[in-house]
Amino acid sequence: MTTVSVDLGGTNVKSALIKDGVIVESFSAPSRSDAGIRETLSAVEHVIMDWKNKSDIDGIGVAFPGIVDPAKKKVVSREGKFEDAWLFDFEGWARERFDLPLILENDALAAAAGEHAFGAAKGCGDFVLLILGTGIGASAFMDGKPVRGKHNQAGITMGHVPRGGDRPCACCGGVGCSESRASTWALGYMIAESPIDSPLKNETTPDFKLLKRYCEEGDALAVSLFEECVSVWVDVILSLVYAYDPELVVLSGGVLKWGNELFDRIKKGVLEKAWTEWGALRFAAASDPDASVVLGLHELAK
Ligand SMILES: [Zn+2]
Secondary structure: OEEEEEEEOOOEEEEEEEEOOEEEEEEEEEOOOOOOHHHHHHHHHHHHHHHHHHOOOOEEEEEEOOOEEOOOOEEOOOOOOOOOHHHOOHHHHHHHHHOOOEEEEEHHHHHHHHHHHHOOOOOOOOEEEEEEOOOEEEEEEEOOEEOOOOOOOOOOOHHHOEOOOOOEOOOOOOEOEHHHOOOHHHHHHHHHHOOOOOHHHHOOOOOHHHHHHHHHOOOHHHHHHHHHHHHHHHHHHHHHHHHHOOOEEEEEOHHHHHOHHHHHHHHHHHHHHOOOOOOOOEEEEOOOOOOHHHHHHHHHHO
16 A cells, blocks of 8 residues: 655655555645635645656545544644644545545554554554643544544543643643643743742753753753653643543654653653552653654545
């Protein structure tokens, strides 16, 4: 089976030609979420057309960073990235441009499907996945299948469980969401609103790579933000664990590039707090965070 996957990220739109679970070719372009979904998709159309001209492609899978209805092939969420996406006819786009059928999935759910089929959750039917990046992505598998729920938002919205405070969420329109307390997009607000003085306040585009550098230099603000983020992420995982009763927690996303210290701190925090009389949860890092979404789409397209 040969498919094309398109991962609509906030920073990049990634596409891949995949044959029987192996990425044959891939292409990435900057996202234009401000310019809209049509503009962003047009950045990969010529590549998909090239692939179609030389391969026998069975279909296209698109992963979207928000709530989708896979049956209707429509984006449901109207907040967050690509605000016009809920109006876009993805199925019509795939048919008119390439004469191919299409599946549309949430990006974290696709990542979980990729880890389940090819990666860290291979052979494990009950697991949860947490993606720490621009925001907090999440997904859960039970009995070997992705949990979807009545309105296709089970698990994937766990980063929006309120955690207190009054910071507006950049993604869901809510207030005090977990990801508004611990994510890359929230970091600038967290730094600006902290009473602790630090040269970190002069940084214009803070991210976790920068936060790590300040932590290593012993900066009090950086250390306190790191501690706060770990505590939020631990609680989001506990919410997933209590909702879906997994045996394995898979951690993914760009923030994990922090290294083993972060992975170990999250794991320790969860294991210390988790009420799991049956034993200890297993933890694993995503085996290939950059590829799991596109591979998951390929798997779901079956
Ligand atoms: Zn939110």
